[in-house]
Amino acid sequence: MTVQSDLNEQLLAQTSETGNQDSGSSQFVAFTIGEQNYCVDIMSVREIRAWTGATPLPNTADYVRGVINLRGSIVPIVDLRTRFGQGETDPTKSHVVVIVAIEERLNGLLVDSVSDILTVSAENVAAIPETDVGSRARYLDGLITEEDRMVALIALDRVIDEISVQ
Amino acid sequence: MTRRVLTVDDSPTIRSMMDVILTQAGYEVLSAENGRDGLGLLDVFSFDMIITDLNMHVMGGLSFIRHVRELKKYASVPILVVTTEGSDEIKELGRSYGATGWVTKPFEPEKFLAAVNRVCPIGEPRAATG
Amino acid sequence: MLELDQFRHVYFQECEDLLGSLEVQLMALQEGAAADDVIQETFRAIHSIKGGAGALQFKRIGAFAHNFEALFDKIRSGETALNPDLVTLSLHAFDMLADLIAAEQSGAEIELGIEDHISEALQEAIGTEQKSAREDRAEAGREVSGASEPDAPTLYRITFRPPTDSITRGNEPLYLIRALKTLGRLSVSADQDSLPLLEDIDPQASYLAWNFELETGAGPEAIAEMFEFVADDSDLSITALNESENADDGRTASADPASNERKSVEEGETSEAGGGSQGAAKSAANPNPDMNESNSRYFGATSVRVDLDRVDRLVNMVGELVIAYSTVLQHVDDRLRMTHPQLVHELSQFIQHTQTLQDSVMAIRAQPVRSIFARMPRLVRDLSDQTGKRVRLKTKGESTEIDKTVIEKLSDPLVHMIRNAIDHGIETVEERQALGKPPEGTITLSAEQIGGRIIIRVRDDGRGIDRERMRRVAVDKNLIAPDANLSDEEIENLVFLPGFSTARSVSDISGRGVGMDVVHQNIQKLGGRVSMRSQPGRGSTITLALPLTLAVMDGMIVRCGDFVYVIPLANIIQSLSPRPEEIGTLPDTGDVLRFRDQYVKLVDLNDAFGTQSAAANDNQLIIIVEAEAGGVVGIVVEEILGQEQVVIKSLEENFSHVRGIAGATIMGDGRVALILDVTAIGKLGGKRPNAGTVAEPGVAELQEISA
Secondary structure, eight states: OHHHHHHHHHHHHHHHSSOTGGGTEEEEEEEEETTEEEEEEGGGEEEEEEOOOOBOOTTSOTTEEEEEEETTEEEEEEEHHHHTTSOOOOOOTTOEEEEEEETTEEEEEEESEEEEEEEEEGGGEEOOOTTOOSGGGGGEEEEEEETTEEEEEEOHHHHHHHHHOO | OOOEEEEEOSOHHHHHHHHHHHHHTTOEEEEESSHHHHHHHHHHSOOSEEEEOSOOSSSOHHHHHHHHHHSGGGTTOOEEEEEETTOHHHHHHHHHTTOOEEEEESOOHHHHHHHHHHHSOSSSOOOSOO | OOOGGGGHHHHHHHHHHHHHHHHHHHHHHHTTOOOHHHHHHHHHHHHHHHHHHHHTTOHHHHHHHHHHHHHHHHHHHTSSOOOHHHHHHHHHHHHHHHHHHHHHHHTOOOOTTTTHHHHHHHHHHHTOSSHHHHHHHHHHHHHHHHSOOOOOOEEEEEEEEOOTTTGGGTOOHHHHHHHHHTTSEEEEEEEOTTOOOGGGOOTTSOOOEEEEEEEESSOHHHHHHHTTTTGGGSEEEEEEESSOOOSOSOOOOOSSHHHHHHHHHHTTSOOHHHHHHHHHHHHHHOSOHHHHHHHHHHSOOOOOOOOHHHHHHHHHHHHHHHHHHHHHHHHOOHHHHHHOHHHHHHHHHHHHHHHHHHHHHHHHTEEETHHHHTTHHHHHHHHHHHHTOOEEEEEEOTTOEEEHHHHHHHHHHHHHHHHHIIIIISOOHHHHHHTTOOSSEEEEEEEEEETTEEEEEEEEOSOOOOHHHHHHHHHHTTSSOTTOOOOHHHHHGGGGSTTOOOOOSOOGGGGGOTTHHHHHHHHHHTTOEEEEEEETTTEEEEEEEEESOSSEEEEEEEEETTEEEEEEGGGEEEEEOOOGGGEEEETTTEEEEEETTEEEEEEEHHHHHTOOOSSOOSSOEEEEEEEETTEEEEEEESEEEEEEEEEOBOSTTTSOOOTTEEEEEEOTTSOEEEEEOHHHHHHSOOOOSSSOOOOOOOOOOOOOOOO
16 A cells, blocks of 8 residues: 555654654644544554454454454554544545554554644644543543644543553 | 582572573572572482582581581582682681582682582583492 | 673662661661670671672672671671670661662762771771771782783693592592693593502592693693692692603503593594694694683583573564464465475475474473472472471472473462472371371472473372362362262362362461462463372372463364354363254253263353354354363354464453453464453353343353253
8 A cells, every 4th residue: 555655654764863852843643533633643653554354352342443463463453433432433445554552562543544744843732622522532632733624632541541451 | 411500608699690600601500598498409409519608597508518418419529618719718617527629709700610610520421430 | 701780680689688687687786685696697698798799899889898797797706895886887887888789789979988987987896907908909919810921831740649538529530630631731640559459449539649741831820720629638749841842752551440531631632643743833823722722611602691582582483484384384275286296295394394493493492390390399398397297309300391481380380289289188297107108298299291291290198189078078169069970080170179178277378278279270371281180098199281382372263253263272172063952951051062971051152252143053063171170161163164283472462351362363364363261261151042141150060960
């Protein structure tokens, strides 16, 4: 998938340059779920893969789609749409899994598509407005305005953390 | 042919160092913190050499050596005591209780192994004694 | 040189313990308890700290501890009396010592000389001046003289007569001579003058003397060092001859034991004549050629230290290789065999090599069980002391090797089993004597490898299992039906059921019932099995059968609906396709199958996991598995896909534990299959005649239902 490999290359290139925090701006990988835009800190993203199915895990929460084989490691896939209470994704080959790492643990986020990589300076990340209700708000760390769209910054540790607790 | 060594010392640091030096040279090492535990291991396993400190809890090194020499199986096993350089009294004391020789602290692997090699070389067929 | 950094952790841990103990002792002293053992303990602790510091070359700590130790040496010998001032000084010294150690550990800088005032106070109390500095200089001096200048090769004549009791003291002259040979070129002759007649010879005594000619550049000190253990008791002379001759003048070899020694000393050397000129040439180029060789000879080099991470990675990679060749195998079908016979043949060669590689790599992580066996004698001794029984431990097969990952998990079960044997098996000294048994009981711990498994046995010669009592207890605790018909073996294995505790001894060790069910669970988790056999009055044997490695497992691949699962082969008793009339339904249990005189609960994986099958399937396949000790469950599947060796991957690495799932594996086609935890499955859902599935906490399912 050309888009995917392009993005993976960009990922590699970006993360090997000077780290995020030094220059006062950070980089994020942006993706979409339905009409909405989200992003995660680039430093947690390990790679981006096309959806090729997952083995369902019994006795787990509804947002855990299952597990995949990532070069020998068993990695759980989280349907972010379900996580945000917006129903189930019906994934096809064109859907994307963003592999992220939190403290050595790998997880895959199932999203509709990945858009691009954003570079944003710290002051441009706004707080979540109090009026944003719904389960979504718990999992967000901030809002970024990029050109004409609003991209919500996901708090990965909160999204993933609860998953491990069964 | 593998040689198994029993090291007895109440300091985990010293036991560790001896273990590393001996294992890297191809010896097999089991260790105990004091003479009593050492005797326990001697009862269950067979050893080709013993290296012991003298200053230990529960059963000191000299008692330990004496007990070992009383065991038929170990009447003539090489026993080295751990001493510090220049401590002739310890060398003498050890020998008077039946020790074969000594190794000195701080450990230099070459000197350590040279001493060990003189009483329990590795890889040589066992000399035809007792 | 020995890398000292690797010992820092051990040392600082030791210091932590010693400082803790030291503090306690000093507090006691402060409160006026000046008992001998308190002082002795104090001395010991400081002495050990000093010893380690010396070994690791922490000069500041060592020097400071030296004075501190010296003070308590004088106190314990009575030369100096302990008084409140000295106690106060000791407390200050303790603080200083702790600070110095902490600084060394963290790498922080402590101002040089900050300890001086305490050191001086200590020295004043001892009554010595600059003792440590003097010793340091003396030591340095000794070190310098120890390293001898390489001389030009010199010929030495050495005569050596060891004491008669040399061998009984552990000084084997043969080894000494071999060691001497490493210094240079050696020729030997033996002097048999003192050899008595054959019938008078004591094989443990040394009667021979030797004359050596040694050509070496190592110098007389190095030669003397060789003899240092025996020098005092032996006749020894070392004389340098002035010319460097070829030691080639054919010493007479005497026909007796000495000649064997002479021959073996020369073994490996080329003939004197040939080697002579080479030797000379070599010595000219490098004054100590033999010295270098000889040093490397000390290091047996039979082992290499490798980072465990690297080994684990290697094992993982080989695991991937296993998956890869499984994939390849999938494509080899009869048609391929016909169209490309040569290819198929080469392929099977390739796969065989891969399997050999796999075995070898798995063996890298294999360690002898000795390391855990070695902890047992102490346990046995402690337990005998605690229970007042006399027990000895014998071990066999301690060099049997198991994968490192399995070994670490074996330790606890072994401890439990030995406790159990001592607690319930071995009788008291009086009881044994009354029975005509030796007063000391014996526990034999053995390990051997049989057919791809490691078999570990714990055998005791105690009272064995009272089967009647076992049965009664099991019935009382509702673990079996009152009229259940159990074989002797089945009764003996009741001990592994959860909830079974026959704690009748008073010792606190077994207060919790020793936990044989825990042993059973742990071993099952490792993919192994435990069983018990016993002879009343004679003893019992617990047998553990473990797989050689945790990384790879033989599994049966099954399908239920759209999902593929792996059932560990080790747990499978039988698979069968029952006739409909063999399946019945019980009100509380759900579907059951009549199997060998029992009714076995059936578990449908769809029900257990809340999944659905695409199509209803009447032709059910049942896999009978051993769920817990003696407990049997039938897993209902739709298709058996085959049997494979699979690489076990953990779910917990990136996720968490899932009930009913023991792990995952990657199939030949790259997809993930889940490995069933058969014990947990047994507890999850049974098929209900009507809607709703509920987990039934099942234990032993050995029930006979009258028709």
